Amino acid sequence: MMITANDQQDVKKEKILEAAHHRFLHFGYSKTTMNEIAGDLSMSKALLYYYFPDKSQLYVAVMRKVADGYLKSLTDRINTFADLKEAFIFQIDTQHEFIVTNYNFFDFFRLNEQNLPDAIWEIVTQVHESETHMLVSAIKTEVDRGKIKPVSNPTEIVELLLDALHGVRVKSVSHKKTMFPNKEHLEEIRSKRLLLADIFIKGLMY
Amino acid sequence: MMITANDQQDVKKEKILEAAHHRFLHFGYSKTTMNEIAGDLSMSKALLYYYFPDKSQLYVAVMRKVADGYLKSLTDRINTFADLKEAFIFQIDTQHEFIVTNYNFFDFFRLNEQNLPDAIWEIVTQVHESETHMLVSAIKTEVDRGKIKPVSNPTEIVELLLDALHGVRVKSVSHKKTMFPNKEHLEEIRSKRLLLADIFIKGLMY
DNA sequence: AAATTGATAGTTTTGTTAAAAAAGTCAGGA
DNA sequence: TCCTGACTTTTTTAACAAAACTATCAATTT
Numbered sequence: 001m002m003i004t005a006n007d008q009q010d011v012k013k014e015k016i017l018e019a020a021h022h023r024f025l026h027f028g029y030s031k032t033t034m035n036e037i038a039g040d041l042s043m044s045k046a047l048l049y050y051y052f053p054d055k056s057q058l059y060v061a062v063m064r065k066v067a068d069g070y071l072k073s074l075t076d077r078i079n080t081f082a083d084l085k086e087a088f089i090f091q092i093d094t095q096h097e098f099i100v101t102n103y104n105f106f107d108f109f110r111l112n113e114q115n116l117p118d119a120i121w122e123i124v125t126q127v128h129e130s131e132t133h134m135l136v137s138a139i140k141t142e143v144d145r146g147k148i149k150p151v152s153n154p155t156e157i158v159e160l161l162l163d164a165l166h167g168v169r170v171k172s173v174s175h176k177k178t179m180f181p182n183k184e185h186l187e188e189i190r191s192k193r194l195l196l197a198d199i200f201i202k203g204l205m206y
Numbered sequence: 207m208m209i210t211a212n213d214q215q216d217v218k219k220e221k222i223l224e225a226a227h228h229r230f231l232h233f234g235y236s237k238t239t240m241n242e243i244a245g246d247l248s249m250s251k252a253l254l255y256y257y258f259p260d261k262s263q264l265y266v267a268v269m270r271k272v273a274d275g276y277l278k279s280l281t282d283r284i285n286t287f288a289d290l291k292e293a294f295i296f297q298i299d300t301q302h303e304f305i306v307t308n309y310n311f312f313d314f315f316r317l318n319e320q321n322l323p324d325a326i327w328e329i330v331t332q333v334h335e336s337e338t339h340m341l342v343s344a345i346k347t348e349v350d351r352g353k354i355k356p357v358s359n360p361t362e363i364v365e366l367l368l369d370a371l372h373g374v375r376v377k378s379v380s381h382k383k384t385m386f387p388n389k390e391h392l393e394e395i396r397s398k399r400l401l402l403a404d405i406f407i408k409g410l411m412y
Numbered sequence: 413a414a415a416t417t418g419a420t421a422g423t424t425t426t427g428t429t430a431a432a433a434a435a436g437t438c439a440g441g442a
Numbered sequence: 443t444c445c446t447g448a449c450t451t452t453t454t455t456a457a458c459a460a461a462a463c464t465a466t467c468a469a470t471t472t
Contacts, residue, residue: 012444033434044446049436160374160402167373168366196366203409215414239463250417255465 087138293344
């Protein structure tokens with residue numbers, strides 16, 4: 001098997017993405033420099049700019065990779081749920097772990113808050129749509145099974161629950177007024193969310 | 207009827223509170239100066255300090271007054287609801303109007319975010335407890351009427367819904383990425399909340 | 413004595429500028 | 443085509459002066 005120039009490029013790009021991911025994950029966007037990433041790979045900073053146009057697009061590329069992993073974990077399990085509740089629990093736990101394990105990586109979000117680059121918004125939107133799609137599918141299945149009432153607009157229902165679940169976190173955090181939720185706190189949020197999902201599902205039944 | 211010195215003081219304090227409220231409401235805490243408040247009343251700034259120890263405590267006093275009005279609107283209606291849904295709708299609409307009409311006034315909150323003065327936290331807590339109490343009472347009544355299942359911990363349930371309703375706003379705002387929600391946007395938030403409350407109540411039924 | 417004020421002290425915010433650090437470019441070498 | 447050192451440009455940081463504001467107080471009026 002012949003190794004082409006493009007393969008070589010891709011391998012190097014991959015190495016760069018790994019190093020960048022490592023830095024972004026541990027120190028956040030603003031606290032990692034292009035020099036440091038280059039240093040980790042024993043290459044010159046200029047070479048980074050040969051492979052990626054600028055810092056923010058390098059970040060986006062890493063984000064893309066991270067998001068793809070998350071998206072895969074969702075699509076892998078779509079339509080495999082015993083019931084709606086299992087689907088919601090999966091969504092709650094999977095998203096939760098995704099956010100916790102990438103907490104520092106997302107400081108770019110918290111930093112820019114409004115006006116994120118379009119490329120980032122696309123990824124965020126895509127992730128959101130994928131989550132929604134998975135849950136909408138679970139709802140439809142549950143309707144077909146006759147377990148819950150037919151829903152005129154499943155997407156609306158799913159997004160409503162996702163917004164509500166989000167509220168459980170932000171309120172919980174603001175009340176405890178701590179930036180970094182600890183283990184017990186996270187467990188409290190989780191159990192509240194499960195309770196909310198539980199009541200919500202019952203509210204969809206006949 | 208004799209007018210005592212204390213009555214006079216209270217009248218003047220009240221005038222100051224009004225002027226301060228006016229300024230805080232229109233320009234927020236950080237954008238109003240003690241000089242301006244004094245100027246509005248044609249008095250010297252030093253006199254403000256004769257009646258109130260400092261700016262933040264003046265703000266708290268105004269907050270106290272504003273909160274009392276809100277608390278009264280809650281207690282006036284407690285136990286007057288035809289059903290649980292009516293109580294939730296009342297809570298949603300009343301709180302919503304409270305927040306909208308006092309939006310700028312609350313910039314003090316957004317500004318300090320974490321570490322608010324204790325006096326403010328007490329008021330916030332009191333308001334939250336009053337809202338919760340009203341809804342807990344409505345839930346208990348509904349249980350007694352046999353309309354919904356007995357609830358082991360009504361307070362937990364109410365707080366869960368309040369958190370969830372909060373999420374509907376913050377998510378809705380962050381998605382539209384606009385600081386000041388407009389009329390239609392607010393109406394959208396309201397209808398989402400009503401839908402959520404509706405499903406939630408059904409989820410509490412037998 | 414209680415209410416009020418002008419003057420002023422003390423503190424926080426804002427603006428300015430210089431130095432440092434980081435992002436980003438480029439001519440040229442392997 | 444891949445890579446680098448040296449260079450330019452932009453952004454961040456630090457230091458400090460000016461301005462704005464909070465807060466105090468001795469003196470004055472009611």
